[in-house]
Amino acid sequence: MIGVLVFGSLLIAMLVGLPVAFSIIVASLTYIISNDVPLVILAQQLVAGANSFVLLAIPLFTCTGYLMEQTSLSRRLVDFVECLLGNVTGSMGMVTIVSCAIFAALTGSGPATVAAIGAIMMPSLTRSGYSKQTSAGMIASGGALGPIIPPSANMVVYGAAMGLSVSKMFIGGVVPGLFIAAMLCLVNLVIAKKCGYKSPDVRYSKRERLSRIYKALPTLVLPVMILGGIYGGIVTPSEAAVLSVVYASIYGLATRELTPKTIWTVLNKTILTSATVIFIICAAKVFGWVLSTTRLPAVIGGAIMSVIPNKWVYTAVLMIILFVVGCLMDTIPSILILAPILVPVGIEFGMDELHLGVLFCITLTVGFVTPPFGINLFTAVSTTGESYDSVVKGVLPFMVVMMVCVSVCAFVPGLITWLPSLMYGS
Template sequence: MGIGILFISFLGLLLLGMPVAFALGISSVLTIYFTDIIPMGYLAQTLFGSVNSYPLLAVPLFVFSGVLMEYGGLSRRLTDVARAFVGHITGGLAAVSLVATAIFAMLSGSGPATVAAIGGIMIPAMAREGYSLRYSAGLLATGGGVGIIIPPSIPLIIYGVTTNTSVGDLFLAGIVPGFMVVFLLYLVSRHYARKHNYGSNVQRTPWPQRLSRMWHAKWTLFMPVVILGGIYGGIFTPTEAAGIAVAYSIVLTIAYGEFKLSQAPQMLKTTFLISGMILVIIATASVYSRILTIQRVPSLIVGFLIDTLALAPWSIILAFVILLLIFGMFMETIAGIILLAPILVPIVKQIGMDPLHFGIVMIMGSLIGFATPPVGDNLNVASAISGLSIEQVSLAAIPYVIVLILFMLVVAYVPEISLFLPHLLK
């Protein structure tokens, strides 16, 4: 009965248009009230305990760091460097966009923030150079998602805290798949650029000018070295790295002189709204997943898949990939991780899959979900920047999404792609 109330009330609230965070919380309260599964006082303890976590402090800090970089001109310097080095190749501005998103991802850890910062510069620039708005918006909507797989990644932090997996190891595991995603997206963008003759007449930037742009962006380019080098060098934890990222961003923003004091209220407002939304989702989703655990839902699923259906491990992995893709379409990333990870991780352990490996597969599903309707956070940002409708941007993103789905299957069945660096460095 308890599980029925939990699922039916949650789905009903979603259909009524209620935000995911509140739907999770209300359905959990209704289940506790009508079934007495746990004391109502335990609800408050779980809500507080789920966000009373030192590693989670990294979330608002990385969000604030990303906002500082967006307002402080750091994203423009990154795109200038990328344009100097790859702007002359076929579909050059598409390559510039992808290189800039990869670098910005190593600074912000957020998909929508990456689309907003780089897309706000590159979509208008590509339009001026004759690239179609659909091509540009579709590329940025999918390319911006790399921000959640290349470290430091906020969803990877959430997965690590939720499943008690090392966040540092997850960061390492995301590096190779993240840059492979960038390369695959470039191949798709190059195909369409050649087909439509986009960016074929751009001159190669001379080396003196390249070096000059690198010099002007040297401290911005050095930031990933400080953050990631400090984590992997054992100098500080991912949470401490987030604090250093904020301090570094503040210093650069002031040094570059592009920050205006009048922007401070808007920056803080953006930080508080994004961080608050994430923390509320973490709290309510934690209660929801705790009820699922108490009702032995993970164990029941394990028994059904392995004992009753006698499915082979490869077919269970395929089923989970499909499930993650569906959840990615309809569920906000953080909520999806907190809901599904406690259920699915015990199952993947049963079939011999490393939770570290599965974490990257799960994040790949979220990456694709960013660019697929109806939720599609990156689609909304790219639509707002380009002026196109969500439907137009969604259609433009289809070729990239197909490639990402195929790559997600490869990552799921070839664990070395994710585990190579963690195993090498250990």
């Protein structure tokens, strides 16, 4: 009865059109008020939700992405990748995807990746013969690598919510991220050959290549500093995020690309994006308290285990649930609502906790490019100027391949757990 009351009020609030965070609070209040729980619990849990050092990484990595967007760091990155891949069939598409992958390793933000790389690559893709539809779809798909390839805001949120090491999750996301990026490049190659897209008729001399590599060094230092520091155990993800903001800010000031106006733009975007995410996390903390108090996860888990025979069937069911939810709801609230319920069931079936955590994050991330509410689709519309329908048609082949790749990661756990086991031991 309690479960029907809580989840029913959550569903009604969302159907009415309330923002996700407020819908979660309404569902929590339904239980609190109906059971005469002191309202001070609501305030305590809201504050506790934001009181986490780990969550500091979210606004800082977001800020890094916007700083790169406002400076030449992203342009130099694209020039570097272009000089390496510029004469291969479908090279401009590969440059787009590889640039998105590297940019993702610096910021962890899907929309920021779409905005920064899309603004640079859209004209180049068009000049290479790519249709605007395919170009927009490719940019949106490449941007989805942002929350998959570490650092990832989704993994930070999951780690903080479920008590899992964020550093281990980052390492667990490396192989799936590179695997998905490689498969997106393969899709681009097939499309390029089928449609006859040619590589640009440009030949880079040795001096030009060295010049572009030299100019890209300020950008290439960032992933070494961030990922090397985290994986080497030198800094925590939050400390690495601080370093990335300081580095990008110093670069922007030194090159005079950061003016008071652009600094205000960066801070404004960062605050708006991060405040939304953190408010959802605070609301979910209250909802998590309700779930733990009512023992709903245990009840639901017991019901699931009585119906599903083994972990492979459960994995398939979990993937279907996450794909569907990813189409309808943003990733972070999906993680915060579903993980406390579904992850313990997976652990009972003998699934690895790290495998489940990374799988949760990367599967829901496919929702970034899935109609009707994929955030990267809307960012691509504003960045490329294409219509929503056009972007959706362009993204379809890439979306299907991403779903296949994530499914492979689900049924081959070693793709996620191998690297963390190698670095930390089993």
